[in-house]
Amino acid sequence: DSGVTQTPKHLITATGQRVTLRCSPRSGDLSVYWYQQSLDQGLQFLIQYYNGEERAKGNILERFSAQQFPDLHSELNLSSLELGDSALYFCASSVVPVIQGADEAFFGQGTRLTVV
Amino acid sequence: AQSVAQPEDQVNVAEGNPLTVKCTYSVSGNPYLFWYVQYPNRGLQFLLKYITGDNLVKGSYGFEAEFNKSQTSFHLKKPSALVSDSALYFCAVRDMRRYSTLTFGKGTMLLVS
Numbered sequence: 001d002s003g004v005t006q007t008p009k010h011l012i013t014a015t016g017q018r019v020t021l022r023c024s025p026r027s028g029d030l031s032v033y034w035y036q037q038s039l040d041q042g043l044q045f046l047i048q049y050y051n052g053e054e055r056a057k058g059n060i061l062e063r064f065s066a067q068q069f070p071d072l073h074s075e076l077n078l079s080s081l082e083l084g085d086s087a088l089y090f091c092a093s094s095v096v097p098v099i100q101g102a103d104e105a106f107f108g109q110g111t112r113l114t115v116v
Numbered sequence: 117a118q119s120v121a122q123p124e125d126q127v128n129v130a131e132g133n134p135l136t137v138k139c140t141y142s143v144s145g146n147p148y149l150f151w152y153v154q155y156p157n158r159g160l161q162f163l164l165k166y167i168t169g170d171n172l173v174k175g176s177y178g179f180e181a182e183f184n185k186s187q188t189s190f191h192l193k194k195p196s197a198l199v200s201d202s203a204l205y206f207c208a209v210r211d212m213r214r215y216s217t218l219t220f221g222k223g224t225m226l227l228v229s
Contacts, residue, residue: 002159007226042222043160043206057219079137090159092218103219107159 004026005090006108014050018079020112025093032074032092033105034066038087039069048098050075081115087111118143118211122221129197130227137224138191139207148210149190150218151181153165155203163205166190197228 003026015017034046036059045058047069060066063081068074072101078085089112092105119142129135141147147165152160164175171183182190190207207221 002161004159035220041219045217045219048217058217092160104162106162106167107152109157109159 002106002108003094004091004106004108006089006111008111009109009110010114011013012114012116013081015081015083017020017081018077019113021076021078021089021091021113023074023091023093023108024105025074025091028085028093029074029093029106031094031105032068032072033092034060034074034076035092036087037110041087043090046076056084078113083115085116086113092106118209118219119164119223120207120209120219122205122207122224124224124226126221126225129226131199131228132196135192135194135197135201135228137205137207139190139192139221140188141207141209142188142192143159143211145207147188147190149181149183150208150210151179151190151192152206152208152220153203154206154223160206163192187208197226199228202226204226 005024007022019102033048036044046067048056048059052068063079066076088110090110092107094105121140145177150165151163161177164173166173166183172193174180179194183190204223206223
């Protein structure tokens with residue numbers, strides 16, 4: 001158990017809909033990352049938050065957004081869903097000292113999203 | 117921009133034989149390199165990391181990785197493979213200029229039979 005909790009584990013929804021994925025980082029971790037894993041694209045970095053602030057953006061679509069709350073949990077919002085958004089979405093967390101940053105990230109078990 | 121390449125989609129090894137999963141990287145500045153493993157229907161699990169120091173890094177489950185700066189490689193190795201090592205392996209590099217974002221390779225499926 002990595003200590004990172006993601007809910008729900010599975011989600012099935014229709015095209016055009018909006019969903020919210022939730023992530024609770026490990027206790028003490030300030031940084032949260034979101035990744036999308038699909039067969040054709042592999043593991044793609046979406047976005048990173050550090051202590052409530054957005055710090056880095058990757059290949060995140062405009063239809064997707066995220067935030068990190070004061071209690072450090074994070075939510076990834078996916079809207080106007082398309083069939084191609086079906087994937088496994090991972091959240092990871094790390095301590096990420098600002099100066100160092102060589103700590104490993106710990107991954108949750110993911111949310112499998114199926115868009116039908 | 118940083119990048120990681122895993123040139124093999126799949127590696128097949130007989131149980132008891134040594135295994136190598138290859139990874140090359142491209143990054144400006146000092147590379148922070150990681151290996152993760154993903155078992156079916158599970159999240160990624162951290163195996164080992166290279167920050168600085170010895171070029172041979174030891175990690176979990178008997179795995180080790182060899183850092184080679186001149187070849188920009190960070191190959192994952194194990195002296196004797198187990199069937200239970202069969203999984204998807206990801207190499208990753210951290211870019212310190214981007215608040216420690218991890219960039220992953222496409223992954224290599226290891227099959228031990």
